[in-house]
Amino acid sequence: MELRKTYFADERKDDLHEIGQPRPRSDALGHVTGKTAFFADRSFPGMLHLKMVRSPHHHARIRSIDTSAAQKHPGVVRILTAKDVPHNLYTILILIQVGPEDEHVLAEDKVRWKGEAVVAVLAETERAAQEAAAKVEVDYEVLDPVLSIDAALAPGAPIVNEHHGRNYYLYDSGEARKVRFGDVEAGFAAADHILEQSYASAPIEHAPTETTGCIVVPEGSGRFTCYTNTQAMFFTLDNTSIILQMPGQQLHMVGGTVGGGFGGKVDVIVEPIAILGAKLTGRPVSFVYSREEEMQISSPRAAEKLVIKDGVMKDGRIVARHVKAYIDAGAYSRHSPYGAQKSAAHFPGPYTIPNVWVDSHCVYTNRTPSSAMRGFGVTIGDFALEVQMDKLARLIGMDPLEFRFVNAYRDGDMKAHRQPTEGAALVECMQEAARAANWPIDERFMAMSSRTREGL
Amino acid sequence: MAKVPVQFTLNGSEKAEFVESGATLLDVLRDKIGDTSPKAGCRQGTCGSCSVIVDGELRLSCLTLAETCEGASIVTTAGLAEGGVLHPLQRAFMDAFATQCGFCTPGMIMAAKALLDRNPDPSRDEVVEAIAGNICRCTGYEPIIEAVLSAARSNSISAA
Numbered sequence A: 001m002e003l004r005k006t007y008f009a010d011e012r013k014d015d016l017h018e019i020g021q022p023r024p025r026s027d028a029l030g031h032v033t034g035k036t037a038f039f040a041d042r043s044f045p046g047m048l049h050l051k052m053v054r055s056p057h058h059h060a061r062i063r064s065i066d067t068s069a070a071q072k073h074p075g076v077v078r079i080l081t082a083k084d085v086p087h088n089l090y091t092i093l094i095l096i097q098v099g100p101e102d103e104h105v106l107a108e109d110k111v112r113w114k115g116e117a118v119v120a121v122l123a124e125t126e127r128a129a130q131e132a133a134a135k136v137e138v139d140y141e142v143l144d145p146v147l148s149i150d151a152a153l154a155p156g157a158p159i160v161n162e163h164h165g166r167n168y169y170l171y172d173s174g175e176a177r178k179v180r181f182g183d184v185e186a187g188f189a190a191a192d193h194i195l196e197q198s199y200a201s202a203p204i205e206h207a208p209t210e211t212t213g214c215i216v217v218p219e220g221s222g223r224f225t226c227y228t229n230t231q232a233m234f235f236t237l238d239n240t241s242i243i244l245q246m247p248g249q250q251l252h253m254v255g256g257t258v259g260g261g262f263g264g265k266v267d268v269i270v271e272p273i274a275i276l277g278a279k280l281t282g283r284p285v286s287f288v289y290s291r292e293e294e295m296q297i298s299s300p301r302a303a304e305k306l307v308i309k310d311g312v313m314k315d316g317r318i319v320a321r322h323v324k325a326y327i328d329a330g331a332y333s334r335h336s337p338y339g340a341q342k343s344a345a346h347f348p349g350p351y352t353i354p355n356v357w358v359d360s361h362c363v364y365t366n367r368t369p370s371s372a373m374r375g376f377g378v379t380i381g382d383f384a385l386e387v388q389m390d391k392l393a394r395l396i397g398m399d400p401l402e403f404r405f406v407n408a409y410r411d412g413d414m415k416a417h418r419q420p421t422e423g424a425a426l427v428e429c430m431q432e433a434a435r436a437a438n439w440p441i442d443e444r445f446m447a448m449s450s451r452t453r454e455g456l
Numbered sequence B: 001m002a003k004v005p006v007q008f009t010l011n012g013s014e015k016a017e018f019v020e021s022g023a024t025l026l027d028v029l030r031d032k033i034g035d036t037s038p039k040a041g042c043r044q045g046t047c048g049s050c051s052v053i054v055d056g057e058l059r060l061s062c063l064t065l066a067e068t069c070e071g072a073s074i075v076t077t078a079g080l081a082e083g084g085v086l087h088p089l090q091r092a093f094m095d096a097f098a099t100q101c102g103f104c105t106p107g108m109i110m111a112a113k114a115l116l117d118r119n120p121d122p123s124r125d126e127v128v129e130a131i132a133g134n135i136c137r138c139t140g141y142e143p144i145i146e147a148v149l150s151a152a153r154s155n156s157i158s159a160a
Helices: A028-033 A092-096 A126-133 A149-153 A184-190 A233-244 A271-281 A291-296 A336-346 A379-396 A400-407 A426-436 B025-033 B088-095 B105-118 B124-130 B141-159
Strands: A048-054 A060-066 A076-080 A117-123 A137-142 A177-181 A193-201 A213-218 A224-228 A251-254 A285-288 A304-312 A318-330 A356-364 B003-010 B013-020 B051-054 B057-060 B073-075
Touching: A028 B088, A028 B105, A048 A126, A048 A271, A060 A117, A076 A126, A076 A271, A092 A233, A117 A126, A117 A271, A149 A318, A149 A356, A177 A336, A184 A304, A184 A318, A193 A379, A213 A271, A224 A233, A224 A271, A233 A251, A233 A271, A271 A285, A304 A379, A318 A336, A336 A356, A336 A379, A379 A400, A400 A426, B003 B025, B013 B025, B025 B051, B051 B105, B057 B105, B088 B105, B088 B141, B105 B124, B105 B141, B124 B141
Parallel strands: A048 A285, A224 A251, A318 A356, B003 B073
Antiparallel strands: A048 A117, A060 A137, A076 A117, A177 A356, A193 A304, A213 A224, A213 A285, A304 A318, B003 B013, B051 B057, B051 B073
């Protein structure tokens, strides 16, 4: 590996002797010998299996739930419904005061997405739990579903989530997270060209090879040990404490080994109900998603719709950028209000533009709740922005890489959301990329620096 | 439910179990015998995480009924290291950084072993083909392919 030390050398006190040297991964020996203990590699005597009865409808009112036939199924030990959950209404980010609580652990009056958890069945075997779950009878009154961002925001649309009372998240800034920088209309008025384009994406499933799950063991001390593959141990601990109204000291979360997560194991989904099952039966409980549940039930990356309007000068300078972003949270907030906020802060991308206007909306639909995935709120925006950058370069007949040099943010530039740029290094990365790809660019761009304004 | 007696050798040691008729080899290995090196990623034969070697053939243990393994010789990744010495594939997977989350690793190593056992000097394309039924969702395929090729090279050196 070639290691270039020419950039920012004066900032370094060390000689980077570790970088470029192979160091063994601390977990590799366990992986290659099959000894790494994933949560499901543990089993305990008397362990029960939990299976979830799920909504077959996108949107429906629950008239009644009849568990009597399931209760009689051989091997069934306990059936849980909403009334068994001490604090059944929750939202993950309430821990950082991002409310309101908007999601039931087990559905009460309504289901808001196809796959929502309604009744939990605990049985001696996985098979018995599955068979009994099929015998739970739920009487639904099917309601009109809202299945797209546009449908959610249309006048007269059915309300997806009554806890919000409208089909979008209400920020303290209003119906959207907003960024206002300079005077975007003046920028458009001065621009040589204006280009407005729409971009849309579908939900994306993480599809980890290890499905979501946990195993809970009631200990003699009155504590519950929860072996879990969560990526968010303390979100899980604190939310479980709220949902089950149990002090945190009774909840011993054991994790750290995740068979692929990519953000998909950040929600608090399996642990509270499995711990409740262990508490009410006094027995170990295993709750593991099937492959079908992992693909259909676990939260995906949000679908997004982005409308980007740019004003650009013939010499390549972007003088105005106007963005309307819509993030499809699905039926519940989970991490999406934060994702939409991140989206707002991320525009206009790694470029310095004097006039910027952004509205980023978190929208509710009757789709699978979306949540974290690798740079959520940012990744789809970057896709749209970079496609837009190529289109703008073509519009003014400029090389797409040189066009990015003209607009690249550099140290000391004020970003649209009022964070000064520090340690940008974008110019230097693009210079290296141009060399590595043998993509010829003008000498004046090769002479640029993130640290100074010399040359350009 | 009726139980069926089944005997086989697992990594060289004899095992005898009463299993439920219809139980998969995966569940018997993991839950009854306690060899958790085969992983349950899909239980429908699509991910390869449960791969084991039965009588020299690569098999998906989630689609193999335990009762069909009577008298068989079964090898899993847990049995590869001999006397604390790693198998060349295990060494190569470590050296090539061919593990990320580690969930697919035991299945990958089984698929690679089945290949090298029948073809000690595979081409890159043959390695790609051999692991085509094993999903690495961390998408670390390049280092995995390199590890298998490197293990094949080290094997041929030690055999020479």
